[in-house]
Amino acid sequence: MSRARGTDRRASIVRAAFEVIAERGYRGTSLAAVADRVGLTQQGLMHYFPTKEDLLTAVLEARDEWDLLHFGHAPPGEESAMTVNQLAELVDYNATRPGIVQTYTVLAADSVTDDHPARKYFHDRYTRVRAGMAEMLERHRDELPPGTTPEQLAPIAIAVLDGLQLQWLLDPAEVDMPAGFRTFLTLLGIKPD
Template sequence: MDVSGTASSETAKQVAGGAEPAAATRARGRRQGYATGDARRARILNIALQEFGENGYRGTSLARIAERAELTQAGLLHHFRSKQELLTAVLDLRDSMDAERLDLSNLPDGGEPALRALVALVEHNARKPGIVQLFTVLTGEAVTTDHPAHAWARERYRLLSTSITTALRHGTESGELRADLDPEACGRQVIAMMDGLQLQWLLDPEQMDMAAVFRTYIEGLLGQIRA
């Protein structure tokens, strides 16, 4: 009896009949495993975003995040090797959310377009209190140089200040804005207004329309700085 021939014939029948080869089964299992891992990682990140926003970095525990994610702490550390690595991933997630709405490193050119883009961003943020709270809490903590988010916060402010300053400077050079405008000082005032309004809004959202106040401020500023 030709056993090998019979086996080959049976295998061919299985393949022809729809049986899945072992290699394909393993590949499918890996894909399902990756999808499960990605979903678990996304769940951890969203929970961590809430925890960091509510309790700050120092007040947040990995044990609490793991509990909410229905994982052991060892299971959480399989995805993020440390609390600092998890914070970095959360900040990256927050930045990607911002970038979907507005690239802060590349504001629209010209003073008025850039300032109106910031108005639109504040209007968007008013619908995302958790993201605003995360930013406000972490940047408040990050003023100390030993905080893991210190470099991120400093670089973010530098980036935003440079982008606004550049847009306003182009506005003065094109004749759109007054020639005697100090673009850097004006840009920093705009950032200070955004941050101050965010803080007041988080403390008492029922008594303040952050987007409306900022929109009114920008309209008044444009009336002062247009050429």
């Protein structure tokens, strides 16, 4: 099998895994279900992803890569500081891909259990995201509500983003995720372009 064909097959397995995880959650997802979705036997799928944890890791990495590619950022660990406008654009972009947002939301919620294989991934990711959010807010320090610091506001901003995603997934006709985030920025005193 050619390397390109193998890469294409891996990508289709990851997309199928996204769908199955969004529908069933991580614990309800089996390699057999993903294999069936992509037209492989379970043994055939295991040629590409020997364990369910390997597949989960690929799903999470793919989601991050899609975001980085869309916004032209450096790979994790080499991130350039995101601007408020880029973050608002990311929220706009997420509003066009409910399946990806749903999978991420399900996995993030599932990961709070001690034995979840993505717990470390999400712990580390939230640590990076809080630091990046604080850095972004630091550039707007003079606009922030009096008596607050970027470090105090960073986890609140992330909670707003995650909460808006969840509410939007449950009721997209009533919750305008991009407008809600821009309203939150305005409440902080930041005016996105």
